[in-house]
Amino acid sequence: MGDPFFTSNIYPLLFMIIVGVILFKFFKGVVQWRHNNKQPILTVNSKVVSKRTKTSRQMHNFRDNQHHHAINDFYATFEVENGERLELLLTGKEYRELEEGDIGKLTFQGTRYHNFERMTEV
Template identity: 55%
Template sequence: MYFSFIGLIVPIFFIVIFGIFIFTAVKGIGQWHSNNQQPVLTVAAKVVSKRTNVSRHNHTNDNNIHSTADTTYYATFEVESGDRMEFHISGKEYGKLAEGDIGKLTFQGTRYQNFERIKTSYEE
């Protein structure tokens, strides 16, 4: 009885994992295609917030624990209409931006392309 239960659960587990992998891949390809269909827009915007997401991973190898961390960077921009958009940006771009900066935001769909600063947050 126990072995027949395991024999049933293991294939279902792998099918679910494979299904999640396929779903994630199709969703990513769909977003990429959707972004490519959108026009590249440049609009006046203000940097209203920045945030990071740090993911930590522990790896055990020959009785040694090795830890790594990955940081994902985000910036939120507010456009003239009052709408806010959050974009995934590079660490280099994250370091260049300051909350309150005003400039021209260039994006395509959900894809961040550039922010050209016109006025820094320190200028009145």
């Protein structure tokens, strides 16, 4: 049947690992949020050099009915005047409004995206 010591101790260990990962991600997010709040809001000339999405799949089991859904994170990489590149998380609407190659004014705070104002050609 298997080792009773192993089977009786594996579930609490798995639970502690899962709780540990959740707590780590939560505290990492809080630290990043606090760091961003301390940064100045900057507006710089920039260019959209790339866009990407990251899809995570989640499954929920409700009374033997499995529900699957995907969560999309949207990112854009901007190249600023000094050549530095910043990859920032955007909403889906913001992501769809940008095109690779767009040039304009990027407003951000630390790793937090605020706005991109496209320069219109004259």
